[in-house]
Amino acid sequence: MDAYDPQSPLAQRSILAYSSALVGCLALLGVLCFHFPDLLTSRDFRQAYTEEFARNLMLVGLVAAFAMGTFAILRGRNAKVALVGVGSATLAVLLGGATVHFEPIEQTPYSLGLDWFVISLFFSALVFIPIERMLGKHKQLTLRAEWRTDIAYYFVSHVLVQFILIAVTASTSTIASIATLPTVTEAVRSLPVWAQFLLAVFCADLFQAGLHRLYHNVPLLWRLHAIHHSSRHMDWLAGSRIHFIEIILTRSAVLIPLVCLGFAQPAVNAYVILVGLQAVLAHANLGIRFGWLEYLLVLPRYHHWHHARDRAYVDANYAIHLPVVDMLMGTFKLPKDGSFPTEYGVLKPETVPQGLVAQQLAPFVGKW
Numbered sequence: 001m002d003a004y005d006p007q008s009p010l011a012q013r014s015i016l017a018y019s020s021a022l023v024g025c026l027a028l029l030g031v032l033c034f035h036f037p038d039l040l041t042s043r044d045f046r047q048a049y050t051e052e053f054a055r056n057l058m059l060v061g062l063v064a065a066f067a068m069g070t071f072a073i074l075r076g077r078n079a080k081v082a083l084v085g086v087g088s089a090t091l092a093v094l095l096g097g098a099t100v101h102f103e104p105i106e107q108t109p110y111s112l113g114l115d116w117f118v119i120s121l122f123f124s125a126l127v128f129i130p131i132e133r134m135l136g137k138h139k140q141l142t143l144r145a146e147w148r149t150d151i152a153y154y155f156v157s158h159v160l161v162q163f164i165l166i167a168v169t170a171s172t173s174t175i176a177s178i179a180t181l182p183t184v185t186e187a188v189r190s191l192p193v194w195a196q197f198l199l200a201v202f203c204a205d206l207f208q209a210g211l212h213r214l215y216h217n218v219p220l221l222w223r224l225h226a227i228h229h230s231s232r233h234m235d236w237l238a239g240s241r242i243h244f245i246e247i248i249l250t251r252s253a254v255l256i257p258l259v260c261l262g263f264a265q266p267a268v269n270a271y272v273i274l275v276g277l278q279a280v281l282a283h284a285n286l287g288i289r290f291g292w293l294e295y296l297l298v299l300p301r302y303h304h305w306h307h308a309r310d311r312a313y314v315d316a317n318y319a320i321h322l323p324v325v326d327m328l329m330g331t332f333k334l335p336k337d338g339s340f341p342t343e344y345g346v347l348k349p350e351t352v353p354q355g356l357v358a359q360q361l362a363p364f365v366g367k368w
């Protein structure tokens with residue numbers, strides 16, 4: 001890992017200026033969502049929030065971008081970056097801000113999930129950046145090396161969410177229509193929803209971990225998965241770096257058993273929310289010791305060891321929810337002294353190029 005020097009100009013970057021730039025740009029994208037909701041907002045995610053919530057959030061974002069940006073400019077700290085924040089927020093206000101009027105949203109066959117990107121990035125940054133700065137295990141920059149690559153992954157995977165869902169639904173429903181098991185389905189459906197949820201998490205993790213082990217041991221699959229392991233820094237954003245074919249393959253492989261076994265929709269929905277939260281948390285730069293809980297749930301230290309640039313850990317900790325899955329597979333490995341890896345990434349970093357486009361192409365053209 002690169003050495004962190006608190007006196008370097010990079011470490012002295014103004015958090016207010018950069019926060020203003022982030023929030024200002026998100027507000028600008030948010031206004032575009034208000035203007036073109038049919039095209040830019042995701043039909044599925046729109047159900048999760050109200051128009052009033054979106055307008056209030058926009059108002060808060062605009063005020064925050066102006067206040068933080070102005071303060072940074074007055075203090076002469078990263079004034080150019082702060083100007084990006086104030087400028088974007090001004091443009092967002094000129095384009096109508098939180099008061100844009102829009103007609104009832106028409107159903108379009110395809111739409112982008114720009115609202116999903118804006119809202120989830122805003123809240124993830126709001127929660128994780130302060131926590132990682134206060135409780136981070138590794139002293140590192142918030143905008144560490146290759147953050148642009150990971151934010152690009154975050155952007156594309158959120159904005160294209162509907163297309164990913166379409167691909168996953170197509171593959172799962174085709175297989176589920178062939179492989180239904182009526183007696184098992186009946187037994188699963190007779191359970192209360194909370195028990196179905198726990199069973200769904202266990203089944204999904206078992207399938208995920210099995211496939212994950214294949215990704216590590218089948219050379220052709222490793223080409224895809226190496227992209228995820230190429231991150232040299234662990235933080236809440238690092239987990240976004242996944243090859244798009246891997247996203248579709250893994251989500252399908254995990255959802256197929258859930259659909260075939262007949263879990264009720266609320267149990268599957270709760271599982272989908274958990275996987276989103278736990279995937280971000282598992283990569284986060286968090287040094288908190290969780291004691292015995294680390295053996296019950298996959299927490300940062302557990303998954304960090306999976307990402308360790310250490311030959312002894314190349315075949316360990318495949319689970320993303322429950323360490324018991326690795327215990328059953330014989331791949332559980334966690335140092336008892338509470339230590340974290342000192343270096344992350346693939347053993348041969350030269351095999352994975354930098355940047356989203358090059359990484360998407362790498363499995364097909366790179367030298368392996």
Ligand SMILES: [Zn+2]
Pocket residue numbers: 212216225229306
């Ligand atoms: Zn892996």
Ligand SMILES: [Zn+2]
Pocket residue numbers: 228239283303307
């Ligand atoms: Zn990971």
